[in-house]
Amino acid sequence: xxxxxxxxxxxxxxxxxxxxxxxxxxxxxxxxxxxxxxxxxxxxxxxxxxxxxxxxxxxxxxxxxxxxxxxxxxxxxxxxxxxxxxxxxxxxxxxxxxxxxxxxxxxxxxxxxxxxxxxxxxxxxxxxxxxxxxxxxxxxxxxxxxxxxxxxxxxxxxxxxxxxxxxxxxxxxxxxxxxxxxxxxxxxxxxxxxxxxxxxxxxxxxxxxxxxxxxxxxxxxxxxxxxxxxxxxxxxxxxxxxxxxxxxxxxxxxxxxxxxxxxxxxxxxxxxxxxxxxxxxxxxxxxxxxxxxxxxxxxxxxxxxxxxxxxxxxxxxxxxxxxxxxxxxxxxxxxxxxxxxxxxxxxxxxxxxxxxxxxxxxxxxxxxxxxxxxxxxxxxxxxxxxxxxxxxxxxxxxxxxxxxxxxxxxxxxxxxxxxxxxxxxxxxxxxxxxxxxxxxxxxxxxxxxxxxxxxxxxxxxxxxxxxxxxxxxxxxxxxxxxxxxxxxxxxxxxxxxxxxxxxxxxxxxxxxxxxxxxxxxxxxxxxxxxxxxxxxxxxxxxxxxxxxxxxxxxxxxxxxxxxxxxxxxxxxxxxxxxxxxxxxxxxxxxxxxxxxxxxxxxxxxxxxxxxxxxxxxxxxxxxxxxxxxxxxxxxxxxxxxxxxxxxxxxxxxxxxxxxxxxxxxxxxxxxxxxxxxxxxxxxxxxxxxxxxxxxxxxxxxxxxxxxxxxxxxxxxxxxxxxxxxxxxxxxxxxxxxxxxxxxxxxxxxxxxxxxxxxxxxxxxxxxxxxxxxxxxx
Numbered sequence: 001x002x003x004x005x006x007x008x009x010x011x012x013x014x015x016x017x018x019x020x021x022x023x024x025x026x027x028x029x030x031x032x033x034x035x036x037x038x039x040x041x042x043x044x045x046x047x048x049x050x051x052x053x054x055x056x057x058x059x060x061x062x063x064x065x066x067x068x069x070x071x072x073x074x075x076x077x078x079x080x081x082x083x084x085x086x087x088x089x090x091x092x093x094x095x096x097x098x099x100x101x102x103x104x105x106x107x108x109x110x111x112x113x114x115x116x117x118x119x120x121x122x123x124x125x126x127x128x129x130x131x132x133x134x135x136x137x138x139x140x141x142x143x144x145x146x147x148x149x150x151x152x153x154x155x156x157x158x159x160x161x162x163x164x165x166x167x168x169x170x171x172x173x174x175x176x177x178x179x180x181x182x183x184x185x186x187x188x189x190x191x192x193x194x195x196x197x198x199x200x201x202x203x204x205x206x207x208x209x210x211x212x213x214x215x216x217x218x219x220x221x222x223x224x225x226x227x228x229x230x231x232x233x234x235x236x237x238x239x240x241x242x243x244x245x246x247x248x249x250x251x252x253x254x255x256x257x258x259x260x261x262x263x264x265x266x267x268x269x270x271x272x273x274x275x276x277x278x279x280x281x282x283x284x285x286x287x288x289x290x291x292x293x294x295x296x297x298x299x300x301x302x303x304x305x306x307x308x309x310x311x312x313x314x315x316x317x318x319x320x321x322x323x324x325x326x327x328x329x330x331x332x333x334x335x336x337x338x339x340x341x342x343x344x345x346x347x348x349x350x351x352x353x354x355x356x357x358x359x360x361x362x363x364x365x366x367x368x369x370x371x372x373x374x375x376x377x378x379x380x381x382x383x384x385x386x387x388x389x390x391x392x393x394x395x396x397x398x399x400x401x402x403x404x405x406x407x408x409x410x411x412x413x414x415x416x417x418x419x420x421x422x423x424x425x426x427x428x429x430x431x432x433x434x435x436x437x438x439x440x441x442x443x444x445x446x447x448x449x450x451x452x453x454x455x456x457x458x459x460x461x462x463x464x465x466x467x468x469x470x471x472x473x474x475x476x477x478x479x480x481x482x483x484x485x486x487x488x489x490x491x492x493x494x495x496x497x498x499x500x501x502x503x504x505x506x507x508x509x510x511x512x513x514x515x516x517x518x519x520x521x522x523x524x525x526x527x528x529x530x531x532x533x534x535x536x537x538x539x540x541x542x543x544x545x546x547x548x549x550x551x552x553x554x555x556x557x558x559x560x561x562x563x564x565x566x567x568x569x570x571x572x573x574x575x576x577x578x579x580x581x582x583x584x585x586x587x588x589x590x591x592x593x594x595x596x597x598x599x600x601x602x603x604x605x606x607x608x609x610x611x612x613x614x615x616x617x618x619x620x621x622x623x624x625x626x627x628x629x630x631x632x633x634x635x636x637x638x639x640x641x642x643x644x645x646x647x648x649x650x651x652x653x654x655x656x657x658x659x660x661x662x663x664x665x666x667x668x669x670x671x672x673x674x675x676x677x678x679x680x681x682x683x684x685x686x687x688x689x690x691x692x693x694x695x696x697x698x699x700x701x702x703x704x705x706x707x708x709x710x711x712x713x714x715x716x717x718x719x720x721x722x723x724x725x726x727x728x729x730x731x732x733x734x735x736x737x738x739x740x741x742x743x744x745x746x747x748x749x750x751x752x753x754x755x756x757x758x759x760x761x762x763x764x765x766x767x768x769x770x771x772x773x774x775x776x777x
Contacts, residue, residue: 550575
């Protein structure tokens, strides 16, 4: 068989970049210089940060030169993402001023090492004599300049020490060279109140922050209370709270003592915080807390955090380590969820039935029971549980979904099994994601014009592939696996494969017809990973058993090959998503004679935290600028692949006064989806198939990149300029410029799309010839 390992024009495989590099996601970190004397202050700082900002957990870089192993262990116990960096004292050997044995001078010098960090886009420095009292979201959303609070005592042209918010342009060799040159020249003032070298270099050129972000203790002389809006309280001066404090500052030091607690007290305090807790902190602090206390509610919270991160077995383990009283429904429900996610179905059913007895958890428990019955092919039981869930809560969306699935029996047309191909795919529900709805049919078009059940036997990827399903597949001519990014760990988790197809190894081994993996994608988000060895084992077996193994972009090929032994690498080949060549596959296709004067805008909100990080407000404001700019030339409409996609229209109207018409593409049939995209002039889309489908019908695209797969596709067609990160600092201006450029040279861009598509079509045709030979056609 012909293998086609290169890109569409023979380009090398996609480089092994980090997900953040592919999506442009802003990497944020905190940083402090810590020594043994100030360790108690730093531990209080870490506790205060977690308790005041319970939903924040970024890397925390600890700059140090003398921390003992025991001290490092104490630090690590409080935060799951500690990054240790030794300062390089050699940088400062030739500096002209300062007693290197004086801590304040050493700190002023060594904190400058933060400017030598290159892994981050934004760094927030905090002094070890600070505590955080309020939300720091405003600081984390800053994207430009170097920000600090002006000095309270010494004039507005100098920044106060302790808090800096440093952006990428300052984390550079050029800026470090300026710092070093000033340090060696001695042309600066260094005292206990300032960052002498930094102040000299900046000369007042920094972004001014409100004093509440670095509220110095000296402002509270006379035992004044700490103002309610203080976000960061800074204990400047010689006398630190952990060293006995200083007369006249009792109320301020009382705030510091709120965070002077044992590890056990801190763990309990964090888990008792209201609102959204960060799953990394919940796991890090909750695991030892549960081990010590055996507290059921804490175990539930930790298990839920594990489930959110895709660590389903860890969720089972921690809830199994505690006694759950019969009448505590929520822990039973979470344990049931975890057990079904690792395919321990009988145990999961028992837990969920216990949860269903409580009115406040019954709807969710019944929905999960309905899901589990549906997975096993028991539609009658699934419908019964879903109906029970609706009877408890008529608005319960998940129960309604499972009721619809269980009541929908696929049409079966007469035809001999021996004439059919079996097809494993994610078959989308009515009003489900439009792209996923279109995919199964389009995959089938890659094998011929007949996409009906006369030629195809449907196998839903999420249903358990049991012995009966195996028998049905082996009665067909072959098995096609394809229809989206099936290599993702959490869409419909199971313990049999740890990806979307719920197939046990023994049944995969027993398939005796040709297995053809067709245009599957590796769909992990930035910040999401496959932690289970089960996925690697299932993947390896699938590649070994496949007669054809085609992935839809070279980024996916690189990721999958990295998880396989060398001897299987050559089996992994390039098969573009068939939606990208729809004009070639759809029988009788004709390009539209005229297009509507519209631009369609799509945004996605599934896993929004992974897509946007701290930048959603920035993204929305920049999209508003782009909509106004592009709208001056062409009408902009919102196109929703799923119900959640409509949020962009709601948020633009509420936050920026912009009203967009919303097109509910989730209600369209497949021909309607293709037709709409073919008749518009440009699509600006965040979903993968909001790029690939319009491209496939000949329409220019600009991808809003929040997922690596967007970058992978644009690399394959050698048009990276057709994408822009949702985190781009100038997103609005870039989108406006590129969109108007495409609209102004529309005919040429359409011709370019056709040319790019032709390259993908050649690969698809070559693979089709191999598949026909494999099937004896």
